[in-house]
Amino acid sequence: MSPKLVADLAYLKGADCQFRFIGEGAANIVFEFIFPGKDITTIQDDGDSKILKILQGKLLRVPKANTKAFPHPEILQYWESSISPLFDNPQEDLAQQYLVRLDNSIVSELNAVLEDEDAQRRTDFQGTKVAEAEYGMLVEDMRKKSPTDLLLEFKPKWLTPSPTATRCRNCAREAYRIHKSLRSASSQSPSSDQDAAALLSNPPLCPLECLAAQSSPSSLARVIESMNLSATSASLDTEPATRENPTGAQPAVSLDGEGMEEVDERYRVALVHWLQTNSLLPKLRDAQEKLDPAPEGTTDKEELALAMTLRDCTCFVRISEDTQGGVKVEAKLADLDKKNWEAKLEYWKELEEKLKEGGYYEGVEVPRVGTRCLWEVEGEEAS
Numbered sequence: 001m002s003p004k005l006v007a008d009l010a011y012l013k014g015a016d017c018q019f020r021f022i023g024e025g026a027a028n029i030v031f032e033f034i035f036p037g038k039d040i041t042t043i044q045d046d047g048d049s050k051i052l053k054i055l056q057g058k059l060l061r062v063p064k065a066n067t068k069a070f071p072h073p074e075i076l077q078y079w080e081s082s083i084s085p086l087f088d089n090p091q092e093d094l095a096q097q098y099l100v101r102l103d104n105s106i107v108s109e110l111n112a113v114l115e116d117e118d119a120q121r122r123t124d125f126q127g128t129k130v131a132e133a134e135y136g137m138l139v140e141d142m143r144k145k146s147p148t149d150l151l152l153e154f155k156p157k158w159l160t161p162s163p164t165a166t167r168c169r170n171c172a173r174e175a176y177r178i179h180k181s182l183r184s185a186s187s188q189s190p191s192s193d194q195d196a197a198a199l200l201s202n203p204p205l206c207p208l209e210c211l212a213a214q215s216s217p218s219s220l221a222r223v224i225e226s227m228n229l230s231a232t233s234a235s236l237d238t239e240p241a242t243r244e245n246p247t248g249a250q251p252a253v254s255l256d257g258e259g260m261e262e263v264d265e266r267y268r269v270a271l272v273h274w275l276q277t278n279s280l281l282p283k284l285r286d287a288q289e290k291l292d293p294a295p296e297g298t299t300d301k302e303e304l305a306l307a308m309t310l311r312d313c314t315c316f317v318r319i320s321e322d323t324q325g326g327v328k329v330e331a332k333l334a335d336l337d338k339k340n341w342e343a344k345l346e347y348w349k350e351l352e353e354k355l356k357e358g359g360y361y362e363g364v365e366v367p368r369v370g371t372r373c374l375w376e377v378e379g380e381e382a383s
C-alpha cells in the first residue's frame with residue numbers, strides 16, 4: 001500500500017510561494033516555504049487556503065538528482081511499515097513525514113534557488129540539483145520556532161560499537177575522513193587545505209557521548225560544552241553554565257564567552273535533564289544493537305539495510321516555551337530513510353575494510369589523528 005498523498009504542490013501556483021534553501025545531505029535537499037507578507041501559521045482550514053494550512057510547521061524535502069536513493073513514496077512506505085513500529089510512540093519520537101506531489105515548475109524554481117545559493121553550499125555538494133521527481137515529502141520542521149529556543153542537532157550514529165575497537169565507528173570514520181582530506185589538501189586547492197585544518201582542529205563530538213551522558217557527568221559536561229552555551233537568566237535550583245563549568249554543577253565563574261550562544265537557563269537545565277533521562281537514544285541504541293549485522297558478514301540484506309538506516313539518522317532536540325510559560329522539550333529522529341543496499345553494499349564493505357586495515361578503529365593510523373571519541377577521551381583521562 002502506498003503512503004497517502006497529503007498535497008499536490010501544483011496548487012501553490014498563484015499563491016506567491018517562494019522557497020528558501022535550508023540544508024542538504026548526500027541524497028536530499030530541504031527548503032522552507034515563504035509567503036511574502038503572509039503569516040501562514042494563522043490560516044484557518046478553509047477552501048483555497050487548505051494547502052497553506054497543510055504546509056504549516058513543515059519543510060519541503062526533495063530528492064537530489066543522480067543518486068541511487070529510493071523514490072520518496074518508497075522511502076515513506078518503508079518509514080511507515082518498518083521504522084515507525086520500532087518506536088512505542090512514533091508521533092512523539094519521529095519527525096513526521098508526508099508525501100507530496102511536485103511538478104516540473106516547482107523543481108525548476110527549487111533549482112534556481114540552489115543555483116543562487118551554490119557558493120554557500122558544502123563544496124562537495126556544489127552543482128548538485130533537485131531531481132525531476134514526481135514526489136517529495138513534507139517533514140515536520142524541527143528548527144527553532146523562536147530565536148530564543150535551544151536546539152541540539154546531531155547524528156546518533158553506530159551507538160553500539162565493536163567491543164574490540166578503541167574508537168567508535170563514527171570517530172574511526174572521522175579519522176579516515178581527516179586523512180583523506182589531508183591527502184587531498186597536499187595535492188589540491190587552498191579550500192581543501194582549509195577543510196583539512198578545520199577537521200583537524202575541531203573534530204566532531206562523539207555520538208556515544210550523548211548516550212553516555214545518562215550516567216557519566218563528564219560526558220554530560222562535554223555535550224553541553226560542545227554547544228557553547230551561556231545563560232541569560234539564572235534558575236533557582238542550579239548554578240548557571242559556563243565554558244569551564246558546562247553543566248552548572250559548581251559555582252559559575254563567568255556567563256559569557258566569545259561566540260557563546262545565550263540561552264535561557266531553564267532551557268539549559270531542561271536539556272541536561274533530557275540528556276540524563278531520555279528513553280529515545282537507548283531505544284535507538286537497542287534497535288541498532290538488535291539488528292547489528294556488519295556489512296561484510298550479513299546474509300540478510302534487508303536486515304542490513306534496516307540496520308544501516310537506523311545507524312544514519314539525525315536527532316533534533318528542541319527546547320522552547322510552552323503555551324503556559326513552562327518549558328517544552330521535543331526530541332525527534334529524522335532522516336530514517338530506507339537504504340538501497342544493492343547500491344551501497346560495496347561502499348559499506350570497502351569502508352569497513354579501510355577502517356580496519358588502516359588502523360582507524362584502534363587509533364593507530366599513520367599519521368595518527370586526534371578524535372574526540374568517548375573511548376579515547378576516557379583512556380586519556382585515566383592515564
Ligand SMILES: O=P(O)(O)O[C@@H]1[C@@H](OP(=O)(O)O)[C@H](OP(=O)(O)O)[C@H](O)[C@H](OP(=O)(O)O)[C@H]1OP(=O)(O)O
Nearest residue numbers: 024025026027069155173308311312339344348351
Ligand atoms: O558512510 P558514512 O558512515 O560516512 O555515512 C554517510 C553519511 O556521512 P556522515 O559520516 O554521516 O557525514 C552521509 O551524510 P552526508 O551526506 O555526508 O552529510 C549520508 O548520510 C550517507 O547516506 P546516504 O548516502 O545519504 O544514504 C551515509 O552513508 P551510509 O550511512 O549509507 O554509510
Ligand SMILES: Nc1ncnc2c1ncn2[C@@H]1O[C@H](COP(=O)(O)OP(=O)(O)OP(=O)(O)O)[C@@H](O)[C@H]1O
Nearest residue numbers: 023024025026027028030095139140141142143335
Ligand atoms: N525535519 C527537519 N527539521 C529541520 N531541519 C531539517 C529537517 N530535516 C532536515 N533538516 C536539515 O536539512 C539538512 C539535510 O537534510 P537531510 O538530513 O534530510 O538530507 P539527507 O540527504 O537525507 O542527509 P544524509 O546525507 O545524512 O542522508 C539536515 O542536516 C538538517 O540541517
